[in-house]
Amino acid sequence: MAHSPVAINPRWPGGIVAGLVLVLMLGTVCAVAMRAEFQAGLGAADWAAIQFTVSQAFVSAATSCLLAIPVARALARRQFRGRSALITLLGAPFLLPVIVAVLGLVMVFGRNGLLNDALAFLGLPPISIYGFHGVVLAHVFFNMPLVTRLILQGWLSVPSERFRLAASLNAPIGRVIEWPMLRSVLPSAFLVVFLICLTSFVVALTLGGGPKATTVELAIYQAVRFDFDLGRAALLAMVQFGICAIAAIFAWRITSPEASGAGFDRAVQRWDGGAGRDTLVISLATFFLLLPLAMIILRGTSGLLSLQPDIWHAALRSVIVALCSSALCTIMALALALRAGRLVAVTGVLPLASSSLVMGTGLFLVVYPFISPARLALPITMLVNAVLALPFVLRSISPAVSKIETDFGRLGVSLGMSQGIWLWRIVLPRLRGPIGFGAGLAAALSMGDLGVIALFAGDAQETLPLAMYRLMGAYKMEAASGAALLLLTLSFALFWVCDRGGRLNADL
Amino acid sequence: MQKPIILTAATAFALATPAMAETPVLTVLTYDSFTSEWGPGPAVEAAFEETCGCDLQFVGAGDGAALLARLQLEGPSTEADVVLGLDTNLTAVARETDLFAPHGVTAELSLPIAWDDANFLPFDWGYFAFVGNKDFEAPTSLRALADSDIKIVIQDPRSSTPGLGLLMWVQAAYGDDAPALWTDLADNIVTVTPGWSEAYGLFLEGEADAVLSYTTSPAYHLIAEEDDSKMAWSFDEGHYMQVEVAGKVAGTDQPELADKFMAFMVSDAFQSIIPTTNWMYPAVTPADGLPKGFDTLITPAKSLVFSSEEALAIRATALDAWRTALSQ
Numbered sequence A: 001m002a003h004s005p006v007a008i009n010p011r012w013p014g015g016i017v018a019g020l021v022l023v024l025m026l027g028t029v030c031a032v033a034m035r036a037e038f039q040a041g042l043g044a045a046d047w048a049a050i051q052f053t054v055s056q057a058f059v060s061a062a063t064s065c066l067l068a069i070p071v072a073r074a075l076a077r078r079q080f081r082g083r084s085a086l087i088t089l090l091g092a093p094f095l096l097p098v099i100v101a102v103l104g105l106v107m108v109f110g111r112n113g114l115l116n117d118a119l120a121f122l123g124l125p126p127i128s129i130y131g132f133h134g135v136v137l138a139h140v141f142f143n144m145p146l147v148t149r150l151i152l153q154g155w156l157s158v159p160s161e162r163f164r165l166a167a168s169l170n171a172p173i174g175r176v177i178e179w180p181m182l183r184s185v186l187p188s189a190f191l192v193v194f195l196i197c198l199t200s201f202v203v204a205l206t207l208g209g210g211p212k213a214t215t216v217e218l219a220i221y222q223a224v225r226f227d228f229d230l231g232r233a234a235l236l237a238m239v240q241f242g243i244c245a246i247a248a249i250f251a252w253r254i255t256s257p258e259a260s261g262a263g264f265d266r267a268v269q270r271w272d273g274g275a276g277r278d279t280l281v282i283s284l285a286t287f288f289l290l291l292p293l294a295m296i297i298l299r300g301t302s303g304l305l306s307l308q309p310d311i312w313h314a315a316l317r318s319v320i321v322a323l324c325s326s327a328l329c330t331i332m333a334l335a336l337a338l339r340a341g342r343l344v345a346v347t348g349v350l351p352l353a354s355s356s357l358v359m360g361t362g363l364f365l366v367v368y369p370f371i372s373p374a375r376l377a378l379p380i381t382m383l384v385n386a387v388l389a390l391p392f393v394l395r396s397i398s399p400a401v402s403k404i405e406t407d408f409g410r411l412g413v414s415l416g417m418s419q420g421i422w423l424w425r426i427v428l429p430r431l432r433g434p435i436g437f438g439a440g441l442a443a444a445l446s447m448g449d450l451g452v453i454a455l456f457a458g459d460a461q462e463t464l465p466l467a468m469y470r471l472m473g474a475y476k477m478e479a480a481s482g483a484a485l486l487l488l489t490l491s492f493a494l495f496w497v498c499d500r501g502g503r504l505n506a507d508l
Numbered sequence B: 001m002q003k004p005i006i007l008t009a010a011t012a013f014a015l016a017t018p019a020m021a022e023t024p025v026l027t028v029l030t031y032d033s034f035t036s037e038w039g040p041g042p043a044v045e046a047a048f049e050e051t052c053g054c055d056l057q058f059v060g061a062g063d064g065a066a067l068l069a070r071l072q073l074e075g076p077s078t079e080a081d082v083v084l085g086l087d088t089n090l091t092a093v094a095r096e097t098d099l100f101a102p103h104g105v106t107a108e109l110s111l112p113i114a115w116d117d118a119n120f121l122p123f124d125w126g127y128f129a130f131v132g133n134k135d136f137e138a139p140t141s142l143r144a145l146a147d148s149d150i151k152i153v154i155q156d157p158r159s160s161t162p163g164l165g166l167l168m169w170v171q172a173a174y175g176d177d178a179p180a181l182w183t184d185l186a187d188n189i190v191t192v193t194p195g196w197s198e199a200y201g202l203f204l205e206g207e208a209d210a211v212l213s214y215t216t217s218p219a220y221h222l223i224a225e226e227d228d229s230k231m232a233w234s235f236d237e238g239h240y241m242q243v244e245v246a247g248k249v250a251g252t253d254q255p256e257l258a259d260k261f262m263a264f265m266v267s268d269a270f271q272s273i274i275p276t277t278n279w280m281y282p283a284v285t286p287a288d289g290l291p292k293g294f295d296t297l298i299t300p301a302k303s304l305v306f307s308s309e310e311a312l313a314i315r316a317t318a319l320d321a322w323r324t325a326l327s328q
Helices: A012-034 A044-077 A083-089 A098-109 A114-121 A132-156 A160-169 A173-198 A202-208 A216-225 A230-254 A275-304 A310-339 A342-353 A356-367 A373-414 A419-448 A464-473 A477-503 B003-015 B041-052 B064-077 B091-096 B142-147 B161-188 B196-204 B217-225 B255-265 B308-326
Strands: B025-030 B055-060 B082-087 B120-133 B152-155 B189-193 B210-214 B230-232 B239-249
Touching (some): A012 A230, A012 A342, A012 A356, A044 A083, A044 A173, A044 A202, A044 A216, A083 A275, A098 A132, A098 A202, A098 A275, A098 A477, A098 B196, A132 A173, A132 A202, A132 A275, A132 A373, A132 A419, A160 A173, A173 A230, A173 A342, A173 A373, A202 B189, A202 B196, A216 A230, A216 A356, A216 B064, A230 A342, A275 A477, A310 A342, A310 A419, A310 A464, A310 A477, A342 A373, A356 B064, A419 A464, A419 A477, A464 A477, A464 B196, A477 B196, B025 B064, B025 B255, B041 B055, B064 B091, B082 B091, B082 B255, B091 B120, B091 B308, B120 B161, B120 B217, B120 B255, B142 B161, B152 B161, B152 B196, B161 B189, B161 B196, B161 B210, B161 B239, B161 B308, B189 B196, B217 B230
Parallel strands (some): B025 B082, B152 B189, B152 B210
Antiparallel strands (some): B082 B239, B120 B210, B120 B230
């Protein structure tokens, strides 16, 4: 995050947003801590949980990044029918509610899943999904597509003149163009995935196979719910922020600023690369990501019929919450991206490491003395979802904003553009793609998030994920899988509309 | 441009809860699945409002443990008049909060154990059990299960009520030998899930031969789905009980309505709703008896249960033993 050559971007809105995020993240931890009498520090079990949490997050993030590179590269180099649809579809696993994705994975990789059926057919011994590798598998399933999208954006943001120049000079594209690009994109993508996996809890425990797969988030859950030890919950939440800070510092150290320079601002045409290998990579990735989705769709179709009319109210409520929090999130992300700098970088990762249970509890403690929490359930959900989605949207918008500033900032200043004209005529049109992607992601993430709503909601504020969990809790697994399909379809539709809107007339 | 829209929407949502000033409101804090449309909540609300001249409002909060945490967060300023849905593993802590008043109800309870808690009154109960498919050869004890290569899914005692129930079950049946049983059970456990739903879902996907649930679970499949393929495994050591209770909040602003509700809770009108909505045994068997299908369920020869004080006292040690055995 180098200082911009010219100060043409408005900076104060970003300051306000950063302040709000910090208050929400750290203020809620303080609210929880203040309610507690501090007792013991961390026990042996806590340290084991921290160790497991960090190691699984590291391996998951590394694997996701390593696998995403060839996929993104293949997608950047190949043009084929359905490529655009495939890129959109890559967003789907990331948008799934956790438990739905876990069941989808189990239908493919589980004891009774497709893979083991195939192995048995071939006379091979069965494999087990449960254990450290299962946790990594699930996290890769969730996050590899996200990394692919982030890297793909990096690849496509390299001006085509550079590839043309490299091709005409017969220069090694990998070393002079792709490696510097990856150095600027990968560390932050790695950091995002690492932090997502850091707060994982349902996936880690369910597929981890037992208490050795205890994460810090589960320890927090236990502290709040079973021991009502708020001091310990706050302490553990601070541990999560601490790990986040260390990881962020590492990632920023090894990030090199993008050095490709300005071009004519149009997308890539490539002459290099082996078509056969790219096709294989794309096919394998598609297969891995879409098979569990297909199983979820297959299972959910019959359940759709057994849904009660009430589910549509919950669905409508969820869509409204998702749209509002997406709009809020996009505005906040834009304000932050225009400000740039260290403070913004911090606000861009902190929400990823926050424990939604601690944040929810903190908000509850703050709100409760003044107003019935159920009345604020939906507005609070909107706000919290917007803040939780902020890192992803910021990551989508921020590089584009700084690139626009580097490429066109001097021009803007020399022409004496006002901030308004600069934003309206130069920045926003060039941000359509990233904003569309980001807004879609925010909407879909909010759609599928259970997060704080469970702490606040009464009956009148039931959202679709909450309704789905309640169906599962009432033995109605078939209806729940119908609700899951509905949730998947709506999340994906929201994502698709926004993403598509941003990509109209663009080459991505 | 967007902000006014958001504010309007937020205000609209905030005002969406209707204000009912005239009729007295009785607020019952309960767990989510009680108040959901498939739970007992709606029918109970309709039945009570017929007689009470009041507005009964349920506030749902996660599961039993979340319910207690919620109450502890709210403290003495809680708006709840009655808290419904705690179980015997939680009542010792609940009692320590001093937020509960004696319920003052005497009722002929049909529990298999004696009940004399002044603060908490049962509204339903059940036995924990492993539930499997009928065509599967069931083990006859926890020990036989541990020695077999049968695969099971269980819940984490740190985040789930049934999970904690199994921990207590093994403790009640094996005492000091509980860690050894857990060590032998470890290779039977496919995985440990955070909650009941995930475990039951995995079982239905065929990931395990059985799942920790209740002896009454097959009744759901039988009655609601006309599917008789599920059965609970009857174990020689006996089965641990879950007794779900309600208590009157001491600081309630509706003490008479709260008393009325507690008495209503053990009446036929309330109790006959329980079996086919909460899928548990009613605390007082209704005059018409249990619904058809409940007669097919297993009846454990021996009921195991710790008093709430015992349960609280042994929890930490039992949890450590569990974690150690399963972390090998």
